[in-house]
Amino acid sequence: MSMEIILVQTIVNGLMVGMIYVLMAIGFTMVFGIMRIVNFAHGEFYMAGAFLFAILYGSNNLPFFISVLLAVGATALLGLLMERIVFRKFRGNELNGMIASVGVALILQNSALLLWGSSARTVPPVISGVLSVGGIVFPWSRLVVIIGAIVAVVSLNLLIGHTRIGRAMRAVAQDAEIAQVQGIRVDVIFPVAFVLGVSLAAFAGVLMAPVLSVSPFIGLAPTLKAFVIVVIGGLGSVPGAVAGGLLIGLIESFAGTFVSASLSEILQFLVVIAVVLLRPQGLLGRKEREA
Amino acid sequence: MLDVRGINVAYGPLTAVRNLSLSVADGAIVSLIGSNGAGKTTTMKAIIGLKPVSGGEIYFDGERIDGRSAPQRVGRGIALSPEGRRVFPEMSVLDNLLVGGYSQRDKAHQKKTLDQIYGYFPRLVERRSQMAGSLSGGEQQMVAIGRALMARPRLLLLDEPSLGLAPIIVDEIARIIVEINRDIGMSIILVEQNAKLALNLCNEAIVLETGAVALSGKGKDLLASDYVRRAYLGI
Numbered sequence: 001m002s003m004e005i006i007l008v009q010t011i012v013n014g015l016m017v018g019m020i021y022v023l024m025a026i027g028f029t030m031v032f033g034i035m036r037i038v039n040f041a042h043g044e045f046y047m048a049g050a051f052l053f054a055i056l057y058g059s060n061n062l063p064f065f066i067s068v069l070l071a072v073g074a075t076a077l078l079g080l081l082m083e084r085i086v087f088r089k090f091r092g093n094e095l096n097g098m099i100a101s102v103g104v105a106l107i108l109q110n111s112a113l114l115l116w117g118s119s120a121r122t123v124p125p126v127i128s129g130v131l132s133v134g135g136i137v138f139p140w141s142r143l144v145v146i147i148g149a150i151v152a153v154v155s156l157n158l159l160i161g162h163t164r165i166g167r168a169m170r171a172v173a174q175d176a177e178i179a180q181v182q183g184i185r186v187d188v189i190f191p192v193a194f195v196l197g198v199s200l201a202a203f204a205g206v207l208m209a210p211v212l213s214v215s216p217f218i219g220l221a222p223t224l225k226a227f228v229i230v231v232i233g234g235l236g237s238v239p240g241a242v243a244g245g246l247l248i249g250l251i252e253s254f255a256g257t258f259v260s261a262s263l264s265e266i267l268q269f270l271v272v273i274a275v276v277l278l279r280p281q282g283l284l285g286r287k288e289r290e291a
Numbered sequence: 292m293l294d295v296r297g298i299n300v301a302y303g304p305l306t307a308v309r310n311l312s313l314s315v316a317d318g319a320i321v322s323l324i325g326s327n328g329a330g331k332t333t334t335m336k337a338i339i340g341l342k343p344v345s346g347g348e349i350y351f352d353g354e355r356i357d358g359r360s361a362p363q364r365v366g367r368g369i370a371l372s373p374e375g376r377r378v379f380p381e382m383s384v385l386d387n388l389l390v391g392g393y394s395q396r397d398k399a400h401q402k403k404t405l406d407q408i409y410g411y412f413p414r415l416v417e418r419r420s421q422m423a424g425s426l427s428g429g430e431q432q433m434v435a436i437g438r439a440l441m442a443r444p445r446l447l448l449l450d451e452p453s454l455g456l457a458p459i460i461v462d463e464i465a466r467i468i469v470e471i472n473r474d475i476g477m478s479i480i481l482v483e484q485n486a487k488l489a490l491n492l493c494n495e496a497i498v499l500e501t502g503a504v505a506l507s508g509k510g511k512d513l514l515a516s517d518y519v520r521r522a523y524l525g526i
Contacts, residue, residue: 167389
């Protein structure tokens with residue numbers, strides 16, 4: 001294989017993984033920005049989405065779009081339930097909320113283990129074939145992940161930037177008390193933001209299910225990646241999550257292709273330490289307001 | 292229209308407001324003056340519903356509202372321009388104003404209100420796509436007042452609108468407060484440390500000291516009172 005082809009494929013892989021991380025990190029950072037909860041159970045919703053999709057699409061051969069809708073919808077309901085039962089009580093209480101989220105992560109992971117067993121499942125590809133541009137081939141299975149993730153990020157951006165509910169979410173993230181005086185019910189905004197974040201994670205799981213294999217344990221890695229990315233990009237910053245996610249995805253892909261996967265982990269955490277030391281608010285984050 | 296009857300408000304064991312009563316007639320401007328910590332902002336928060344009362348009652352248009360949430364009170368026609376302005380710093384001026392109109396579902400109505408606000412504060416038109424956090428203090432105050440007006444309130448609570456502003460901007464804001472009151476007949480409660488300004492603008496004034504009403508009367512009369520002149524006007 002020529003260098004050019006390897007390079008392009010490395011970039012495509014990096015973008016694919018990076019966009020998945022972006023989806024994970026945006027949900028993670030949104031839940032933090034609005035509810036002030038560091039949700040270590042975030043990746044378990046990715047796992048749930050992937051599993052449901054594997055069962056619906058892979059095992060029961062339901063049509064693709066229906067499988068996506070059902071998998072994301074059911075995970076969103078699970079998120080709503082968790083918000084009601086657990087997270088609602090901890091909003092604004094960063095330490096206890098984080099501890100509770102670890103508990104939720106373990107409960108969800110072990111429930112999946114009980115329900116579906118520990119063996120990994122594979123999901124048939126949603127699309128096969130390649131796109132060939134100027135002699136360089138791009139497998140459609142990976143492009144679909146990138147395109148799907150971009151569509152989700154752009155839609156979310158439109159929702160947050162240009163709708164009534166989006167403005168309300170931003171207002172609550174920036175000053176919850178004053179948001180109430182604008183007539184915004186924060187008790188409505190919190191579950192909306194949580195379910196939206198969880199749905200993005202579920203959608204990421206759905207996209208990745210055909211590329212990787214699915215098991216109850218696949219949630220942990222994306223949670224940690226989301227955490228790392230959000231530290232790099234700035235907690236609460238959506239543009240930071242996009243930049244950080246793509247950066248980590250590309251580092252992983254390039255280090256993995258040209259050197260070794262373990263170097264990629266080392267590099268990522270060196271970036272994190274450097275950011276924490278030199279720019280604690282993250283690359284695109286804002287400084288914590290002094291109360 | 293607003294009737295506050297003997298409210299108490301406490302922060303933990305500390306009582307911030309004791310047995311405070313006040314009423315605001317339709318179309319009136321009532322000023323609340325007093326030094327730092329006298330309970331002015333706490334009273335405003337109690338009226339809008341950000342701070343629960345531990346005793347007493349609040350009526351708005353004859354309906355008891357002290358058990359209602361802040362968003363419910365906004366829906367009934369009360370709005371607050373808070374102390375320290377508290378604009379949403381990372382939202383554009385226009386988005387800040389639109390958030391203020393959150394409870395107004397009617398788009399055409401909202402557009403009309405927006406134009407009205409741009410009429411009062413023409414400077415906000417030029418600034419509309421700028422982040423509110425990047426504006427000067429005076430402009431942020433305009434955003435805060437405009438945001439409150441977007442809810443089309445019948446009672447507007449203005450908490451320290453002159454705080455930290457240059458005298459020329461204070462005059463401009465004062466002129467607009469009077470205009471809003473005159474044009475729309477909106478009732479206003481004005482909290483101010485700048486007692487001279489507050490007493491000049493209002494029909495009635497209340498002097499708060501350590502969480503209780505020390506003195507009340509017509510603005511003009513209080514301006515002439517020896518006690519007020521010595522304690523608050525430094526004359």
